[in-house]
Amino acid sequence: MSAAASGPSGHASGTASADRPLLSIADLAVDFGTVGGPVHAVREVSLDIAPGEVVALVGESGSGKSVTALTLLGLTRGPRTTVRGSATFDGLDLLVAGDRELRDIRGKRIAMVFQDPMSSLNPVLRVGVQIAEQIRAHEPVSKGEALRRAIDALREVGIPEPADRANRFPHEFSGGMRQRVMIAMALSCRPELLLADEPTTALDVTVQAQILDLLMRLRDERGMAVLLVTHDLGVVAETADRVAVMYGGRIVEEAPVEPFFADPRHPYSWGLLGSIPPMAGARPERLPTIAGTPPSPSALPDGCAFRTRCPHAFENCAALPPLVDHDPAHADRCWLPLERKQALRDLGDGRIGLAA
Amino acid sequence: MTRVLTIEHLEQRFAVPGGTLRAVDDVTLHVERGETLGLVGESGCGKSTLARTAMRLLDPKAGTIHLGDRDITRRSQRALRADRPRMQMVFQDPFGSLNPRRRIGAVLEEALAVGRVPGPERAAARDAALERVGLAPELATRLPHELSGGQRQRVGVARALATNPELLVADEPVSALDVSVQAQLVNLLGDLGRDLGLAQLFVAHDLSVVRQIADRIAVMYLGRIVESAPTTVLFDRARHPYTRALLAAVPVPDPTQRGRTRERLQGEPPSPVAPPSGCSFHPRCPRASDRCTVEQPPLWRYPDGGLTACHHPVGATADEIAAGARDDASPRAASTEAPSADVASAD
Numbered sequence: 001m002s003a004a005a006s007g008p009s010g011h012a013s014g015t016a017s018a019d020r021p022l023l024s025i026a027d028l029a030v031d032f033g034t035v036g037g038p039v040h041a042v043r044e045v046s047l048d049i050a051p052g053e054v055v056a057l058v059g060e061s062g063s064g065k066s067v068t069a070l071t072l073l074g075l076t077r078g079p080r081t082t083v084r085g086s087a088t089f090d091g092l093d094l095l096v097a098g099d100r101e102l103r104d105i106r107g108k109r110i111a112m113v114f115q116d117p118m119s120s121l122n123p124v125l126r127v128g129v130q131i132a133e134q135i136r137a138h139e140p141v142s143k144g145e146a147l148r149r150a151i152d153a154l155r156e157v158g159i160p161e162p163a164d165r166a167n168r169f170p171h172e173f174s175g176g177m178r179q180r181v182m183i184a185m186a187l188s189c190r191p192e193l194l195l196a197d198e199p200t201t202a203l204d205v206t207v208q209a210q211i212l213d214l215l216m217r218l219r220d221e222r223g224m225a226v227l228l229v230t231h232d233l234g235v236v237a238e239t240a241d242r243v244a245v246m247y248g249g250r251i252v253e254e255a256p257v258e259p260f261f262a263d264p265r266h267p268y269s270w271g272l273l274g275s276i277p278p279m280a281g282a283r284p285e286r287l288p289t290i291a292g293t294p295p296s297p298s299a300l301p302d303g304c305a306f307r308t309r310c311p312h313a314f315e316n317c318a319a320l321p322p323l324v325d326h327d328p329a330h331a332d333r334c335w336l337p338l339e340r341k342q343a344l345r346d347l348g349d350g351r352i353g354l355a356a
Numbered sequence: 357m358t359r360v361l362t363i364e365h366l367e368q369r370f371a372v373p374g375g376t377l378r379a380v381d382d383v384t385l386h387v388e389r390g391e392t393l394g395l396v397g398e399s400g401c402g403k404s405t406l407a408r409t410a411m412r413l414l415d416p417k418a419g420t421i422h423l424g425d426r427d428i429t430r431r432s433q434r435a436l437r438a439d440r441p442r443m444q445m446v447f448q449d450p451f452g453s454l455n456p457r458r459r460i461g462a463v464l465e466e467a468l469a470v471g472r473v474p475g476p477e478r479a480a481a482r483d484a485a486l487e488r489v490g491l492a493p494e495l496a497t498r499l500p501h502e503l504s505g506g507q508r509q510r511v512g513v514a515r516a517l518a519t520n521p522e523l524l525v526a527d528e529p530v531s532a533l534d535v536s537v538q539a540q541l542v543n544l545l546g547d548l549g550r551d552l553g554l555a556q557l558f559v560a561h562d563l564s565v566v567r568q569i570a571d572r573i574a575v576m577y578l579g580r581i582v583e584s585a586p587t588t589v590l591f592d593r594a595r596h597p598y599t600r601a602l603l604a605a606v607p608v609p610d611p612t613q614r615g616r617t618r619e620r621l622q623g624e625p626p627s628p629v630a631p632p633s634g635c636s637f638h639p640r641c642p643r644a645s646d647r648c649t650v651e652q653p654p655l656w657r658y659p660d661g662g663l664t665a666c667h668h669p670v671g672a673t674a675d676e677i678a679a680g681a682r683d684d685a686s687p688r689a690a691s692t693e694a695p696s697a698d699v700a701s702a703d
Contacts, residue, residue, distance in 0.1 A: 060534040060535060060536060061505075061534055160623075174624055175399070176624055177624070204398040204399055204561060205398075205561070205563070205602065205605040205606050205607075206398060206601060206602065206605045206621045206624075207398075207624060208605065208607070209604075209605040209607070209620060209621075210620070210621075210622075212607070213620070231534065231535055232535075232607065233535075233609045234606065234607030234608055234609045235607050236609070237607065237608060237609045237610055237611045237613075237614065238607045238608070238611075238614055240611075257611045258611050258612065261609065261610060261611050261612075271536055272535060272536065273609065274539075275535055275536050275538065275539035276535070276539075276564065276609055277539075277542065277564040277565055277567060277568035278564070278567075279563070279564050279567065279591070279603070279606055279608065280591070283567065283568060283587075284568075286543045286546065286547075287539040287542055287543055287568060288539070289536065289539040289540045289543060290536035290539075293504040293505075293506050293507070293534070293536075293537055294534055294536065294537075
């Protein structure tokens with residue numbers, strides 16, 4: 001965390017602070033030129049991911065979480081896109097890497113899984129062929145060998161009868177099985193980092209649990225790092241080592257997973273936590289909610305982007321608060337004093353939320 | 357209690373390549389005035405088809421549907437127009453369910469006309485309808501694309517309520533929305549249900565949302581209701597292994613519980629074109645016995661109000677089973693034998 005105004009506080013990672021980060025994002029900014037003027041999709045995003053670490057990037061529509069992930073692989077490049085900052089992966093800045101350099105990394109050392117497996121697979125190619133194609137793009141192996149490895153990859157992600165299934169087309173798979181195919185493809189070259197953009201959002205909870213178990217098993221077995229883009233704090237609590245919450249294109253809170261849930265510092269984080277209906281205990285008459293809707297990145301408020309929805313906003317909030325580490329590895333971007341927050345967020349019954 | 361919607365032995369089937377898909381298989385349920393019934397299950401279980409058939413957006417293959425005392429099972433679509441104001445629906449997709457070229461005010465006024473609000477009163481009624489769902493009357497002049505997803509879904513609710521319905525069927529009304537907006541809509545639907553005494557059939561796959569809003573919950577698997585119970589009973593002591601697996605699969609927003617052991621469901625639901633014999637859950641069920649492969653379990657009514665279609669219900673004691681009985685909601689083909697007591701009922 002290179003907090004903007006807190007000085008060179010240094011970064012302490014949740015699990016692997018001794019390791020050199022696998023990926024180090026510093027001051028990332030992404031603008032899209034549109035007819036209505038530039039849209040500031042991502043601002044001042046700094047984030048490190050250590051080998052084997054699972055970092056969750058949490059936010060709602062338009063928060064910049066997916067743009068952050070896509071930009072790392074050069075997938076937002078275009079004549080109307082401006083990218084600033086750096087994203088260093090094994091000494092190479094991904095943001096300025098040439099197409100060829102990026103192609104060597106993409107799919108091999110950094111792989112990506114998208115939310116919608118149907119539109120991410122080629123509908124007219126058998127899935128085994130698609131996976132084999134991805135392997136042959138990166139490794140000098142024969143078609144037969146690539147297909148054998150594709151079948152192994154399908155077996156590893158829990159697809160029954162993988163040799164038979166490799167011969168089938170994407171439409172012959174259920175949503176959960178298609179997502180397994182996507183993961184098999186992403187993992188076929190044994191990447192060191194997996195970017196997973198809402199990988200289970202389109203799936204049923206039972207299948208989601210299976211896919212998350214699978215990702216965690218692969219992380220444990222291979223030491224693969226994961227950047228998990230999600231809006232679901234339940235998924236975060238089940239999988240992540242560290243959490244970064246995005247709002248209006250910026251990180252507003254970052255912490256290891258346990259302190260984040262036990263001691264959330266940013267009012268937006270309280271709002272997100274409070275708006276999850278509880279699965280046990282007393283049912284609240286009404287859910288504590290965040291007023292209004294997430295802002296469009298083309299019309300962000302000045303200062304703190306959350307102030308228009310925050311019941312605790314005061315005059316300071318007209319200026320942008322810095323991301324400050326109040327204690328090692330737990331940073332947030334809010335003007336409220338720490339002790340005041342701890343009083344404000346308590347809804348009683350031990351619940352945390354955004355009380356209006 | 358007044359039953360607003362009563363469905364008995366409802367069947368819905370579709371011809372598909374390779375056979376017949378039994379989307380809704382001998383389902384019996386009812387919703388009372390002022391009550392919200394949550395209908396949950398995995399994709400493809402038939403919950404949306406059941407909701408659409410109940411609304412007569414699809415014609416049932418067998419069984420009956422009553423709106424209040426009126427049998428609407430075979431009424432023609434023309435004759436149904438007289439009943440439509442009493443039964444309204446909110447759809448999942450707030451983008452696809454509003455005409456992109458019609459202003460919000462015009463959408464609502466049309467619904468008010470269907471609800472027989474006289475022309476001169478419609479403008480005031482339209483503003484009141486917007487305010488009731490927490491929207492400013494100024495939005496009447498807007499087009500759908502000028503609204504956020506949450507605002508559009510509020511318009512969908514306002515439109516449904518414009519005819520003063522007794523029954524509101526909501527099919528995944530919050531699942532397309534951002535989390536912060538989802539909670540607002542859940543509160544709104546809860547408030548409106550209470551204030552207006554609506555009977556609501558709330559279809560959703562998100563169990564935490566259903567727990568928040570429903571008085572009773574029915575769980576569907578492969579076209580059948582396998583368990584239904586008052587919300588607290590279902591969450592405290594679900595007896596069906598499928599319900600328990602569904603509940604266990606919901607990720608808990610508390611990292612300190614990460615290590616807990618959980619009942620994980622393997623595989624995915626089989627094809628509804630060729631459902632398994634007996635209890636259709638048996639191939640995935642950790643408790644399945646030989647009996648489950650041949651004998652379809654009846655819905656057994658337990659003293660706490662829970663109904664469970666399972667031969668080996670989790671935690672059910674011999675006394676509870678003896679105090680219960682086979683419920684009339686059971687499928688006609690289901691067994692008449694009682695379930696077995698759970699020997700390890702310390703579960």
